[in-house]
Amino acid sequence: MSNEMSSREIQFRHANSGDLSAIEDLLRNNDLPTEGIKEALAHCLVAETQGQIIGAIALEPKGRNGLMRSLVVAGDHQGHKLGTALSSKIVNAARLLGIERLYLLTTSAEAFFAPTGYRVVEKNRIPEAIRDTEEFEKLCPHNAVCMMRDIRKEPIHATNDLLQMQPTVPGARLWAVSLKHTMLTCFEVEPNSRFETHSHESEQITMVISGVLFFQVGQVIHRVGPGEVMAIPASVQHAVWTESEAARAVDAWSPIMAKYDSGQQQG
Ligand SMILES: CC(C)(COP(=O)(O)OP(=O)(O)OC[C@H]1O[C@@H](n2cnc3c(N)ncnc32)[C@H](O)[C@@H]1OP(=O)(O)O)[C@@H](O)C(=O)NCCC(=O)NCCS
Incomplete structure (x- = not known):
């Protein structure tokens, strides 16, 4: 502009x-x-x-x-x-x-x-x-x-006005931007929300922007605060939750998590 x-x-x-x-x-x-x-x-x-x-x-x-x-x-x-x-x-x-x-x-x-x-x-x-x-x-x-x-090969410049949070999953709102192999999401997780133990084929690298996310892998609970990163390998079981404070985090996914993708990008 x-x-x-x-x-x-x-x-x-x-x-x-x-x-x-x-x-x-x-x-x-x-x-x-x-x-x-x-x-x-x-x-x-x-x-x-x-x-x-x-x-x-x-x-x-x-x-x-x-x-x-x-x-x-x-x-x-x-x-x-x-x-x-x-x-x-x-x-x-x-x-x-x-x-x-x-x-x-x-x-x-x-x-x-x-x-x-x-x-x-x-x-x-x-x-x-x-x-x-x-x-x-x-x-x-x-x-x-x-x-x-x-427009298949054009870069995406997703300005703030284009990144609309969607209530895609219970307890959180998110936007997602993806290319063919890589996805970035931004989650706003409500206080006292819980994603029960699950795994996925995609690798997940999460950076907390504000608030605190708790990740449980096996018997270990990780308290991940602002600026900290949690990387979950593919297929590893984990649960995620917030306590009394809302949390905001960005996540990189590879391959893309189709369920978060409004467009299911191919290019
Ligand atoms: C067409 C329209 C949207 C352009 O918006 P705008 O803000 O005036 O255009 P910009 O200032 O971004 O113009 C960019 C360039 O396109 C040119 N341009 C603008 N309107 C043009 C037109 N109708 N035909 C050809 N060139 C045009 C400008 O001269 C400028 O050229 P430059 O880069 O060499 O200086 C606006 O004139 C409009 O609303 N027109 C009436 C509705 C219409 O025709 N809509 C298109 C429907 S398909």
């Missing part, structure tokens, strides 16, 4: 239902369709300054493919790289979901997308799941250009 943008204190975040009418207004003001945006809100990012939504972009995940849609920047904020920043964030959001190819339709912005790796594709070479989306079937005029970007 450019210094110009950060000095204007623009925040990026996931959209919520309270943002819908502001996003629809932005789309209408820029002659973009609003149909289907409500359904796409779960994967919609907004840019906000001083409580006002000034930009948006949405993603419709379809397995390994994704439709990027509804990129819009408010008229008086255009030309300051906000569209570029939103486009970049949606690529990272798509990578976090394990998406390999991003598709979009545009009538007026082909030259905006081309420098970032989008290529024009024939409509008959577009995967069925993308062609079946409302945007493809109804929203876009027949003269729209379809573009595709292969």
Whole structure:
């Protein structure tokens, strides 16, 4: 992001239902369709300054493919790289979901997308799941250009706004970022939570950031405090718990733990 943008204190975040009418207004003001945006809100990012939504972009995940849609920047904020920043964030959001190819339709912005790796594709070479989306079937005029970007080999820059804690396991919330062979998770474990004795094929290396995690391996209990690391070899039985204090920890896993992976990354 450019210094110009950060000095204007623009925040990026996931959209919520309270943002819908502001996003629809932005789309209408820029002659973009609003149909289907409500359904796409779960994967919609907004840019906000001083409580006002000034930009948006949405993603419709379809397995390994994704439709990027509804990129819009408010008229008086255009030309300051906000569209570029939103486009970049949606690529990272798509990578976090394990998406390999991003598709979009545009009538007026082909030259905006081309420098970032989008290529024009024939409509008959577009995967069925993308062609079946409302945007493809109804929203876009027949003269729209379809573009595709292969994002499999792109790095993932997961900014704070993209790392959403999920209640994936009882007693804890977590986010996960993974490539093909390696995964990093961040756990927030509630006070007095316990993961009963278990083992897994993945090696686990855990670093406690705050609070204390207790690991029991055999008869030995390890009290692992902030800044300390516990490394558990594959298939070794262990139990983990917190006492009266919540704990936050990051964990490296290899191979990846599929049950923590929202996207089940392949690339
Ligand atoms: C298209 C849009 C999102 C771009 O956002 P923005 O914040 O103004 O764009 P940026 O400042 O990041 O522009 C980056 C570059 O793309 C160029 N650019 C911007 N809009 C463009 C367009 N429609 N076509 C071609 N190039 C464009 C800019 O001139 C700039 O070029 P530079 O790097 O040489 O200076 C914004 O203009 C918009 O909301 N337009 C109306 C809605 C729309 O067309 N959305 C796209 C739907 S597919």
